[in-house]
Amino acid sequence: MNNSRLLSFIFLTAVASSCSNTRFLPEGELLYTGAKVNVEGKEISKKDRKALKSELKDLVRPKPNKTILGLRPKLYIYNIAPTPTKDKGFRHWLKYKVGEAPVFYSKVDLEYNKSVLQNYSENNGYFNAKTTADSTRRGKKASAEYIVKPARQYTIREVKFPTDSTVLATAIRNTNRRTLLKKDDPYSLEVIKAERIRIDGRLKEKGYFYFNPDYLKVQIDSTVADHKVDLIVKIKEEAPALAETPYKINKIIVYPNYTIGLDSLKDNTKSIKKHNDITIIDSTSMFNPRVFDRTLNFSKNDLYNRTDHNLSLNRLVNLGTFKFVKNQFAVSDTTGNYLDAFYYLTPLPKKSLRLELLAKTNSANYTGTELNLNWSNRNALGGAELLTISAFGGLEVQVAGQNNGFNVYRFGSEANLIWPRLVAPFKLDSPSGFVPKTKLTLGYEYQNRTKLYSLQTFKGSFGYLWKESDRKEHLLNLTEITYASPQNVTALYRDKIVENKSLEKVIEKQLIFGPTYSYTYTNTAQKRKKNTFYYKGTVDLAGNITGLATGANIKKGDTINVFNVPFSQFIKIENDFRHYYKLGPDSQIASRIIVGAGYAYGNSSEMPFIKQFFIGGTNSIRAFRARSIGPGSFDGASTNTNSFLPDQSGDIKLEFNTEYRAKIYGLVKGALFIDAGNIWLLNDNVEKPGAKFSKKFMSELAVGAGAGLRFDFSFLILRTDLAFPLRKPYLSEGNRWVMDKIDFGSGPWRKENLIFNLAIGYPF
Known part of the structure; x- marks a missing residue:
């Protein structure tokens, strides 16, 4: 069958299926095909007529069956699908979820719609508008037409x-x-x-x-x-x-162990505690009264205001300790215009145990599973402190990549203690409903990279988390400590070190400590905004005070060790900016720019490997294998032809991503994307020619493009992306653009260039 006959066959089939919808209509019914709304008259401008027409059309009910290129496939599926015998199963899903019931013209009320359009016009200043309604029948189909003639707007x-x-x-x-x-x-x-x-x-x-x-x-x-x-x-x-009447606050009464029923509200001398202006009624003395003094924004004789009202409720909820939070105000029996405030709080179970089985992916293109066992105490020290202790174990494999077969096994434990206040000599009054928090973390992880080496990592941190508002968040770690100790280095890896000396720093003992700070701004929760943004800026200052105090200078041979390990000294800054432009209810353009730089000095000649930048992979430049790009124009793959490909790292990172996202059908969404970027070193490295950052950096950007599907299962988003390179920075200058070499029909080209990414969640 030639192309013209095939197109004719498809067209005739589509027309037939469209027309066949009417043969399913009950006797006497017509298929409603929609309504036209026309705004006529010269009393208002053409621009205002167009705007009013758009607003009025959205008001007309009912809405007709959905069409695609003039056809009604959802209605056709409904008509041909068998009627299910129960309210679940494939038949029910096919007929009522995929399909769509017919909209009959008998359901159209012309007079009602006419009055709706008339009222809307008058409610918007067109007091002398005139509205008419009529219908048109063609065979077994019918449509409606409404004409609105607005007068001059008031x-x-x-x-x-x-x-x-x-x-x-x-x-x-x-x-x-x-x-x-x-x-x-x-x-x-x-x-x-x-x-x-x-x-x-x-x-x-x-x-x-x-x-x-x-x-x-x-x-x-x-x-x-x-x-x-x-x-x-x-x-x-x-x-x-x-x-x-304006009211002031009189009594503030808290029931922190409230249950439905009268027993929990009984007042007796033993159960009543006074703390400043707050009365706590709780015979179990479960909570330290200071919790409520810090959380409730009202004080006695304060003028009531809604801001403090909502702020107090939000803070109680965000403590994470109470299952239900209920608040009532009542006119006080005291003289004057006063309100008594009552807070009824139902605690969550103090202790809980949770077992989780997770599927995960990471930026190195590894996919795997993890088992977590978490124990929690929501009131560890009597002040609504949250103590969590977790143990985990997992396996990660690279499904498609150079390191296929070099699996990663990991297990460890972590303990976190969060105070719902700042444990500090200073005070921070946050105007938001989020309680400032102090967090202490201690953790251990053992990681075994099959055939290569093992790595033990101890970490600890102490810092503060607070939110200015729903949009602005701060995280300040006064100290963040990481100690890494490699073990069981294999002969294979040592042989590779002989070929590539930079691999040696991966298995060096590392001690990193110092403050970190990050600031996050986002308004992406505002669904109605056409333009939304996300920004995260991070500063990592490792060993700076210690280095200055000790005069450490590796260039002069003055290296300082702590526990027989040279501590790292560097400054690292990273900026992640994202923009989301909404094209419609089911489509948007998402863009991201990442700019980062790290500088080692004093006690370090290089940034520690785990703190350097990496690029490529499922959440980065998807047309290249994870951590395989750069640095600069250096080609890491050329020196590793028959075994694992080592991760390439750099001191500077620049990345751009743009992705068009749109709903295809049901839970399936599609995307078209283009990614670009690279990493560079600050200093020359004889083993990595072309790796140093220079004024030619723009000519060394890797560029890739592709398409993907996202399956939104509500509890997770499964993402598949297929990408290919447009520009390879490791090729010689003048030959880096490879768009003219794209050949999807060539097997060797597909094997070398097509990259399949499987991941969970959006890349950004």
């Missing part, structure tokens, strides 16, 4: 707030500086509703606990001028006295 001439001298009226009038109702803006009922909510929000900050937006009304005077309105904000007469 705009705001003046906004008037209450002028009387009552306390409430004055409080409302004082909010007008940030009013949403602006002079010359179009009249909008939605903006008026939002303004009432805004005023209520401001009043809640001034003690008006019982006020709500329904106690406000906005009168409209459309007689003041031609197509102009005055908006008059008033307090409804039926507003109760409670709503017009």
Whole structure:
């Protein structure tokens, strides 16, 4: 069958399947194919007509069956799929999840839709709009048409707030500086509703606990001028006295061991404790009262405000100690306008044991599994401290790569103690709902790289974690200590050291200690924003104070050892910036730039291997094997032709990634991407020609492109990417672009250039 006949066959089949949908219709029913909404008239501009048309079309109900190139495949699947006998299974999934039930014209209410369009027009200032509705039938299909003829839109001439001298009226009038109702803006009922909510929000900050937006009304005077309105904000007469009264805080009562029932609320002398302005009622004395003093933002005689109200609740939740957090306010029985605050807290089980089986991937293109056993104590020292002790063991293999067969086995243990406060001589008042935390970590890991060497790593850290807001987070480790001790180095690896001296530093004992700091900003949780960002900046300062104090200088032979190991001294800075541009509800463009540099000095001539930069692999430049690129124009593969390929590392890193993401069908999403970048050394290395960073760095960038699928199973995202290089930095200058050599039909080309990546989660 030639191409033209094949295309004709596909076209006729598609048309037939489309038409065949109507033969499944019940007697007397018509298939609803959708509605047209036209906005006519010259009273408003072409731009405003187009915008209004788009808004009105979204209001029409019901929505017709979904179409693809004019066809309705989901409806066709529904029609031909057998009716299931139960509410689960393949048949049910095929008919009701993949398929889509027909939308009948009998479900269309022309008059109702007409009134919806008319009301929307009037609610947006088109007070004299005229709307008509009609329908058209073609065979067994029917559609609707609505015509809206808006008159000139009314705009705001003046906004008037209450002028009387009552306390409430004055409080409302004082909010007008940030009013949403602006002079010359179009009249909008939605903006008026939002303004009432805004005023209520401001009043809640001034003690008006019982006020709500329904106690406000906005009168409209459309007689003041031609197509102009005055908006008059008033307090409804039926507003109760409670709503017009600002309140202060009197008693603050906490039940930290609350259960449903009366027993946990019994007050007796033994169960009552006073701490500053807080009364704690708990016969078990489970928590140190200081926990609530630090968490609750209210004090006696404070004016009630919603910010402190929500902040206190958020902090109680973020302690991670309570299963349920409930709060009530009641008018106090004391003289004056006072509220009593009650907090009912249901603790989580103090101790828990959890067993986890994980699937994982890492940047080195290794895929594997890990078993974790975690024990937790959520109130270890009586102050809501979280103590976790974990033991883990796992296996990682490189499914497709040069190191296939050089598997990694690892096991170890880690203990973390987190205080819900800063254990420090200084105080930090965070305005967010996140409690500042202090974290102590101790850990041990044994890693066996099959056929190469084993590595024992001890680590410890002590630092602080705090959030300014939902978007800004800080992590400061006053000290972070890593001690690595290699063992069981094989003859194979020692032979490779003879060929490549740089491999020796991988098995050197390493002692790294010093402060680290990272700052993270992100607004990616704001789903409605078209542009969202993520930024993480990290600074690692190892051995700096010790090096300065001891005068360590490896260049002069003045090397200082700690426990017979030279400590590392360096500065490392890394920046990770990401931008997400939303094209539609199911598509976006995601981009990332990584810039990092490390500088060794004093007691070190080189950055320690585990602190250097790497590039390539499943979460980096996907057209190249993990850690195989660079540094610079150096070709690491050329010296390792018949065994494992060592990881290439550098002191400087530059990486760019751009990815188009879109939903294909159901849980399947697709991506097209392009990656670029490289790493470099700061100093010359005779064993790695071309590795030093120079002004020619842009000509040494590796570039790759590809496509992939993402399977979103809600509990995890399984990612598959197929990529190929566009530019190889290790080729001679003038020959690095290899786009003219792309040949998907060639087996040797595919074997050398096509890289398959299997990973969990998005690359960025």
